Amino acid sequence: MKVIFLFIITLISTPSFATMALPDQPPIPADNPMTPEKIELGKQLYFDPRLSISGTVSCNSCHNVMAGGDDNRNFSVGIKGLLGDRSSPTVWNAAFQTVQFWDGRAASLEEQAKGPLINPVEMGMKDHKQVTTERIAKIPGYQKQFKKVFGGKITIDNVAKAIAAYERTLITPNSPFDRYIKGDKKAMSKAAIEGYETFQKVGCVACHQGVNFSGPQLAMGTGFYQKFPLFPDADLEKKYGFSKDLGRAKHTGKDEDKGFFRVPTLRNIALTAPYFHNGSVYSLEEAVTIMAKLQLNKKLSRKEAKSIATFLTEGLTGEFPPQTMPRLPETPGVALKVE
Numbered sequence: 080m081k082v083i084f085l086f087i088i089t090l091i092s093t094p095s096f097a098t099m100a101l102p103d104q105p106p107i108p109a110d111n112p113m114t115p116e117k118i119e120l121g122k123q124l125y126f127d128p129r130l131s132i133s134g135t136v137s138c139n140s141c142h143n144v145m146a147g148g149d150d151n152r153n154f155s156v157g158i159k160g161l162l163g164d165r166s167s168p169t170v171w172n173a174a175f176q177t178v179q180f181w182d183g184r185a186a187s188l189e190e191q192a193k194g195p196l197i198n199p200v201e202m203g204m205k206d207h208k209q210v211t212t213e214r215i216a217k218i219p220g221y222q223k224q225f226k227k228v229f230g231g232k233i234t235i236d237n238v239a240k241a242i243a244a245y246e247r248t249l250i251t252p253n254s255p256f257d258r259y260i261k262g263d264k265k266a267m268s269k270a271a272i273e274g275y276e277t278f279q280k281v282g283c284v285a286c287h288q289g290v291n292f293s294g295p296q297l298a299m300g301t302g303f304y305q306k307f308p309l310f311p312d313a314d315l316e317k318k319y320g321f322s323k324d325l326g327r328a329k330h331t332g333k334d335e336d337k338g339f340f341r342v343p344t345l346r347n348i349a350l351t352a353p354y355f356h357n358g359s360v361y362s363l364e365e366a367v368t369i370m371a372k373l374q375l376n377k378k379l380s381r382k383e384a385k386s387i388a389t390f391l392t393e394g395l396t397g398e399f400p401p402q403t404m405p406r407l408p409e410t411p412g413v414a415l416k417v418e
Contacts, residue, residue: 105174121245132203134417147350153358166358220408251397274390
Protein backbone atom coordinates (compact mmCIF):
# COMPACT_ATOMS: atom_id res chain seq x y z
CA MET A 80 0.00 0.00 0.00
CA LYS A 81 1.25 3.46 -0.87
CA VAL A 82 1.44 5.95 1.99
CA ILE A 83 1.74 9.72 1.91
CA PHE A 84 2.57 11.71 5.04
CA LEU A 85 1.65 15.34 4.61
CA PHE A 86 2.67 17.77 7.34
CA ILE A 87 0.49 20.78 6.64
CA ILE A 88 0.06 23.19 9.51
CA THR A 89 -0.52 26.45 7.69
CA LEU A 90 -3.49 27.52 5.62
CA ILE A 91 -3.43 26.45 2.00
CA SER A 92 -4.46 29.57 0.14
CA THR A 93 -5.79 28.01 -3.06
CA PRO A 94 -9.60 28.29 -2.76
CA SER A 95 -10.26 25.10 -4.74
CA PHE A 96 -8.83 22.95 -1.94
CA ALA A 97 -12.11 23.08 0.00
CA THR A 98 -14.59 24.02 -2.68
CA MET A 99 -15.41 20.67 -4.22
CA ALA A 100 -18.91 19.28 -4.38
CA LEU A 101 -19.47 15.60 -3.70
CA PRO A 102 -19.82 13.66 -6.97
CA ASP A 103 -22.98 11.68 -7.62
CA GLN A 104 -20.96 8.48 -7.86
CA PRO A 105 -17.84 7.30 -6.02
CA PRO A 106 -14.85 5.60 -7.68
CA ILE A 107 -15.72 2.05 -8.76
CA PRO A 108 -12.93 -0.50 -9.24
CA ALA A 109 -12.76 -2.25 -12.60
CA ASP A 110 -12.81 -5.68 -10.96
CA ASN A 111 -16.00 -5.03 -9.01
CA PRO A 112 -18.63 -3.43 -11.27
CA MET A 113 -21.95 -2.45 -9.72
CA THR A 114 -25.11 -4.41 -10.55
CA PRO A 115 -28.51 -4.29 -8.83
CA GLU A 116 -28.24 -7.97 -7.91
CA LYS A 117 -24.78 -7.57 -6.39
CA ILE A 118 -25.85 -4.49 -4.44
CA GLU A 119 -28.88 -6.30 -3.01
CA LEU A 120 -26.77 -9.30 -2.04
CA GLY A 121 -24.25 -6.98 -0.38
CA LYS A 122 -27.01 -5.24 1.50
CA GLN A 123 -28.30 -8.54 2.89
CA LEU A 124 -24.80 -9.55 3.97
CA TYR A 125 -24.27 -6.12 5.54
CA PHE A 126 -27.37 -6.53 7.72
CA ASP A 127 -26.99 -10.26 8.47
CA PRO A 128 -25.86 -11.01 12.07
CA ARG A 129 -25.34 -14.67 11.14
CA LEU A 130 -21.97 -13.63 9.75
CA SER A 131 -20.78 -13.24 13.37
CA ILE A 132 -19.80 -16.16 15.60
CA SER A 133 -22.60 -15.39 18.07
CA GLY A 134 -25.23 -14.57 15.47
CA THR A 135 -25.76 -11.18 17.11
CA VAL A 136 -23.50 -8.66 15.32
CA SER A 137 -23.76 -7.38 11.75
CA CYS A 138 -21.90 -4.67 9.86
CA ASN A 139 -24.87 -2.44 10.57
CA SER A 140 -24.52 -2.96 14.32
CA CYS A 141 -21.54 -0.59 14.40
CA HIS A 142 -22.17 1.32 11.16
CA ASN A 143 -25.88 2.08 11.32
CA VAL A 144 -27.11 3.24 7.92
CA MET A 145 -30.47 4.11 9.45
CA ALA A 146 -28.64 6.98 11.16
CA GLY A 147 -25.24 8.64 10.70
CA GLY A 148 -23.40 5.51 9.62
CA ASP A 149 -21.73 4.90 12.99
CA ASP A 150 -23.18 3.93 16.38
CA ASN A 151 -22.74 7.17 18.39
CA ARG A 152 -20.66 5.36 21.01
CA ASN A 153 -17.12 5.86 22.28
CA PHE A 154 -16.31 2.27 21.37
CA SER A 155 -18.54 -0.19 19.54
CA VAL A 156 -19.90 -3.34 21.15
CA GLY A 157 -18.95 -6.60 19.46
CA ILE A 158 -19.68 -10.23 20.27
CA LYS A 159 -20.33 -11.18 23.90
CA GLY A 160 -20.45 -7.50 24.84
CA LEU A 161 -16.78 -6.93 24.10
CA LEU A 162 -15.71 -3.34 23.43
CA GLY A 163 -13.47 -2.21 20.62
CA ASP A 164 -10.66 0.28 21.14
CA ARG A 165 -11.61 2.94 18.59
CA SER A 166 -14.76 4.83 17.70
CA SER A 167 -16.50 3.48 14.60
CA PRO A 168 -16.03 5.70 11.53
CA THR A 169 -19.11 6.48 9.48
CA VAL A 170 -19.82 4.28 6.48
CA TRP A 171 -21.59 7.13 4.68
CA ASN A 172 -19.29 8.44 1.91
CA ALA A 173 -16.59 5.95 2.93
CA ALA A 174 -16.42 5.06 -0.77
CA PHE A 175 -14.60 8.37 -1.32
CA GLN A 176 -11.94 7.56 1.28
CA THR A 177 -8.75 6.33 -0.38
CA VAL A 178 -7.94 4.03 2.57
CA GLN A 179 -10.15 2.63 5.32
CA PHE A 180 -10.03 2.38 9.14
CA TRP A 181 -8.56 5.06 11.39
CA ASP A 182 -5.06 3.78 10.65
CA GLY A 183 -5.60 3.26 6.92
CA ARG A 184 -4.69 -0.43 7.06
CA ALA A 185 -7.22 -1.37 4.36
CA ALA A 186 -6.58 -0.09 0.85
CA SER A 187 -10.19 -0.53 -0.32
CA LEU A 188 -13.74 -1.11 0.82
CA GLU A 189 -13.34 -4.73 -0.27
CA GLU A 190 -10.33 -5.21 1.99
CA GLN A 191 -12.05 -3.39 4.85
CA ALA A 192 -15.11 -5.64 4.64
CA LYS A 193 -13.03 -8.72 5.42
CA GLY A 194 -11.49 -7.42 8.64
CA PRO A 195 -14.39 -7.20 11.13
CA LEU A 196 -15.60 -10.71 10.25
CA ILE A 197 -12.56 -12.34 11.86
CA ASN A 198 -11.74 -9.68 14.44
CA PRO A 199 -12.03 -11.46 17.83
CA VAL A 200 -13.79 -8.47 19.39
CA GLU A 201 -16.07 -7.50 16.53
CA MET A 202 -17.73 -10.44 14.72
CA GLY A 203 -15.43 -13.16 16.03
CA MET A 204 -15.36 -15.78 13.26
CA LYS A 205 -12.22 -17.91 13.55
CA ASP A 206 -11.30 -17.48 9.89
CA HIS A 207 -12.81 -16.51 6.54
CA LYS A 208 -13.42 -20.15 5.61
CA GLN A 209 -15.79 -20.45 8.55
CA VAL A 210 -17.70 -17.41 7.26
CA THR A 211 -18.15 -18.87 3.79
CA THR A 212 -18.56 -22.61 4.43
CA GLU A 213 -20.23 -22.82 7.85
CA ARG A 214 -22.53 -19.84 7.49
CA ILE A 215 -23.17 -18.38 4.03
CA ALA A 216 -22.90 -21.64 2.06
CA LYS A 217 -25.44 -23.29 4.37
CA ILE A 218 -28.15 -20.73 3.58
CA PRO A 219 -30.07 -21.77 0.44
CA GLY A 220 -31.01 -18.24 -0.52
CA TYR A 221 -27.38 -17.14 -0.51
CA GLN A 222 -26.40 -20.17 -2.59
CA LYS A 223 -28.81 -19.07 -5.30
CA GLN A 224 -27.75 -15.43 -5.16
CA PHE A 225 -24.02 -16.16 -5.31
CA LYS A 226 -24.65 -18.43 -8.28
CA LYS A 227 -26.50 -15.63 -10.04
CA VAL A 228 -24.08 -12.83 -9.14
CA PHE A 229 -20.74 -14.64 -9.07
CA GLY A 230 -21.34 -17.89 -10.93
CA GLY A 231 -21.88 -19.84 -7.72
CA LYS A 232 -18.53 -19.17 -6.07
CA ILE A 233 -18.99 -18.37 -2.37
CA THR A 234 -15.54 -17.00 -1.56
CA ILE A 235 -14.49 -14.35 0.93
CA ASP A 236 -13.40 -12.15 -1.96
CA ASN A 237 -16.88 -12.32 -3.46
CA VAL A 238 -18.47 -11.70 -0.05
CA ALA A 239 -16.34 -8.57 0.29
CA LYS A 240 -17.10 -7.44 -3.26
CA ALA A 241 -20.84 -7.67 -2.63
CA ILE A 242 -20.66 -5.75 0.65
CA ALA A 243 -18.43 -3.09 -0.92
CA ALA A 244 -20.84 -2.72 -3.86
CA TYR A 245 -23.65 -1.94 -1.43
CA GLU A 246 -21.45 0.47 0.55
CA ARG A 247 -20.72 2.41 -2.66
CA THR A 248 -24.40 3.33 -2.77
CA LEU A 249 -24.10 4.99 0.64
CA ILE A 250 -23.32 8.53 -0.41
CA THR A 251 -24.97 11.77 0.65
CA PRO A 252 -24.71 14.35 -2.14
CA ASN A 253 -26.49 17.65 -2.54
CA SER A 254 -25.68 19.08 0.87
CA PRO A 255 -26.28 22.83 1.29
CA PHE A 256 -22.54 23.30 0.77
CA ASP A 257 -22.63 21.31 -2.47
CA ARG A 258 -25.47 23.42 -3.80
CA TYR A 259 -23.75 26.59 -2.61
CA ILE A 260 -20.47 25.76 -4.30
CA LYS A 261 -22.31 24.95 -7.52
CA GLY A 262 -23.73 28.46 -7.59
CA ASP A 263 -26.84 28.50 -5.41
CA LYS A 264 -25.80 31.26 -3.02
CA LYS A 265 -29.03 30.85 -1.04
CA ALA A 266 -28.37 27.21 -0.26
CA MET A 267 -26.53 28.08 2.96
CA SER A 268 -27.58 30.52 5.64
CA LYS A 269 -25.58 33.67 6.30
CA ALA A 270 -24.28 32.10 9.51
CA ALA A 271 -23.15 28.96 7.66
CA ILE A 272 -21.40 31.04 4.99
CA GLU A 273 -19.60 32.99 7.68
CA GLY A 274 -18.66 29.70 9.29
CA TYR A 275 -17.23 28.45 6.01
CA GLU A 276 -15.16 31.61 5.71
CA THR A 277 -13.90 31.13 9.28
CA PHE A 278 -13.18 27.48 8.51
CA GLN A 279 -10.88 28.59 5.69
CA LYS A 280 -9.33 31.53 7.51
CA VAL A 281 -8.42 29.54 10.60
CA GLY A 282 -6.73 26.87 8.48
CA CYS A 283 -9.00 23.84 8.78
CA VAL A 284 -8.74 23.30 5.02
CA ALA A 285 -5.07 22.43 5.43
CA CYS A 286 -6.25 18.88 6.04
CA HIS A 287 -10.03 18.88 5.60
CA GLN A 288 -10.25 19.54 1.88
CA GLY A 289 -11.30 17.70 -1.26
CA VAL A 290 -14.67 16.17 -2.14
CA ASN A 291 -15.00 14.39 1.21
CA PHE A 292 -13.36 17.07 3.38
CA SER A 293 -10.81 14.42 4.34
CA GLY A 294 -7.81 15.43 2.26
CA PRO A 295 -6.74 15.79 -1.37
CA GLN A 296 -8.12 13.25 -3.80
CA LEU A 297 -5.28 10.73 -3.99
CA ALA A 298 -5.21 7.39 -5.78
CA MET A 299 -7.17 4.61 -4.11
CA GLY A 300 -4.88 2.83 -1.68
CA THR A 301 -2.85 5.96 -1.00
CA GLY A 302 -3.51 7.31 2.47
CA PHE A 303 -3.65 10.91 3.63
CA TYR A 304 -2.47 10.93 7.23
CA GLN A 305 -1.82 13.57 9.86
CA LYS A 306 -0.13 13.39 13.23
CA PHE A 307 -2.53 13.92 16.12
CA PRO A 308 -1.89 15.76 18.34
CA LEU A 309 0.56 17.84 16.33
CA PHE A 310 0.93 20.44 19.10
CA PRO A 311 0.53 18.47 22.35
CA ASP A 312 -1.27 20.09 25.24
CA ALA A 313 -0.81 18.57 28.70
CA ASP A 314 -4.22 19.61 30.02
CA LEU A 315 -6.11 18.28 27.00
CA GLU A 316 -4.08 15.08 27.04
CA LYS A 317 -4.88 14.52 30.71
CA LYS A 318 -8.58 15.07 30.06
CA TYR A 319 -8.99 13.12 26.81
CA GLY A 320 -6.02 10.75 26.52
CA PHE A 321 -5.62 11.19 22.78
CA SER A 322 -2.01 9.94 22.71
CA LYS A 323 -2.73 6.62 24.38
CA ASP A 324 -3.56 5.24 20.93
CA LEU A 325 -0.43 4.64 18.85
CA GLY A 326 -2.38 5.35 15.66
CA ARG A 327 -0.98 3.88 12.48
CA ALA A 328 2.02 2.47 14.37
CA LYS A 329 -0.29 -0.07 16.01
CA HIS A 330 -0.65 -1.61 12.55
CA THR A 331 2.78 -1.01 11.02
CA GLY A 332 4.94 -1.34 14.13
CA LYS A 333 7.03 1.62 12.97
CA ASP A 334 8.05 4.38 15.39
CA GLU A 335 7.64 7.03 12.69
CA ASP A 336 3.94 6.12 12.42
CA LYS A 337 3.15 6.80 16.08
CA GLY A 338 0.24 9.18 16.46
CA PHE A 339 -0.64 9.25 12.77
CA PHE A 340 -4.26 8.76 11.73
CA ARG A 341 -6.18 8.89 8.48
CA VAL A 342 -7.82 12.30 8.20
CA PRO A 343 -11.57 11.65 8.70
CA THR A 344 -14.37 13.11 6.64
CA LEU A 345 -16.31 16.12 7.92
CA ARG A 346 -19.41 15.34 5.88
CA ASN A 347 -22.40 14.65 8.15
CA ILE A 348 -20.08 15.28 11.11
CA ALA A 349 -22.98 16.76 13.09
CA LEU A 350 -24.56 13.28 13.15
CA THR A 351 -21.56 11.22 14.24
CA ALA A 352 -20.71 12.34 17.78
CA PRO A 353 -18.80 11.48 19.92
CA TYR A 354 -15.65 12.67 18.15
CA PHE A 355 -12.03 11.62 17.57
CA HIS A 356 -10.55 8.13 17.36
CA ASN A 357 -11.37 7.44 21.00
CA GLY A 358 -14.82 9.01 21.00
CA SER A 359 -13.89 11.17 23.96
CA VAL A 360 -15.48 14.48 22.93
CA TYR A 361 -19.26 14.80 22.89
CA SER A 362 -19.71 18.33 21.54
CA LEU A 363 -18.95 19.41 17.97
CA GLU A 364 -18.12 22.93 19.08
CA GLU A 365 -15.70 21.54 21.64
CA ALA A 366 -14.15 19.26 19.02
CA VAL A 367 -13.57 22.26 16.76
CA THR A 368 -11.84 24.14 19.59
CA ILE A 369 -9.63 21.16 20.39
CA MET A 370 -8.66 20.62 16.76
CA ALA A 371 -7.59 24.23 16.35
CA LYS A 372 -5.42 24.02 19.46
CA LEU A 373 -3.83 20.63 18.82
CA GLN A 374 -3.43 20.80 15.04
CA LEU A 375 -3.01 24.51 14.27
CA ASN A 376 -1.74 25.78 17.61
CA LYS A 377 -4.53 28.35 17.65
CA LYS A 378 -6.89 29.30 20.45
CA LEU A 379 -10.30 29.96 18.98
CA SER A 380 -12.76 32.37 20.49
CA ARG A 381 -16.16 30.98 21.39
CA LYS A 382 -17.58 32.92 18.46
CA GLU A 383 -15.13 31.35 16.00
CA ALA A 384 -15.73 27.82 17.26
CA LYS A 385 -19.49 28.28 17.13
CA SER A 386 -19.25 29.75 13.64
CA ILE A 387 -17.28 26.79 12.29
CA ALA A 388 -19.61 24.34 14.02
CA THR A 389 -22.56 26.08 12.36
CA PHE A 390 -20.99 25.56 8.93
CA LEU A 391 -20.27 21.92 9.65
CA THR A 392 -23.80 21.32 10.92
CA GLU A 393 -25.81 23.32 8.41
CA GLY A 394 -23.51 23.07 5.42
CA LEU A 395 -22.12 19.54 5.33
CA THR A 396 -25.15 17.41 6.22
CA GLY A 397 -26.13 15.79 2.94
CA GLU A 398 -29.20 14.07 1.56
CA PHE A 399 -29.48 10.46 2.69
CA PRO A 400 -30.91 7.95 0.23
CA PRO A 401 -33.79 5.99 1.79
CA GLN A 402 -32.76 2.71 3.39
CA THR A 403 -35.04 -0.26 3.95
CA MET A 404 -34.21 -3.32 6.01
CA PRO A 405 -33.60 -6.27 3.67
CA ARG A 406 -35.40 -9.59 3.93
CA LEU A 407 -32.66 -12.07 4.83
CA PRO A 408 -32.61 -15.52 3.21
CA GLU A 409 -34.02 -18.22 5.46
CA THR A 410 -32.94 -21.67 6.62
CA PRO A 411 -36.28 -23.53 6.63
CA GLY A 412 -36.60 -26.10 9.40
CA VAL A 413 -33.07 -25.70 10.75
CA ALA A 414 -30.91 -23.15 12.49
CA LEU A 415 -27.26 -22.37 12.02
CA LYS A 416 -25.11 -23.29 14.98
CA VAL A 417 -23.80 -20.19 16.75
CA GLU A 418 -21.48 -19.82 19.72
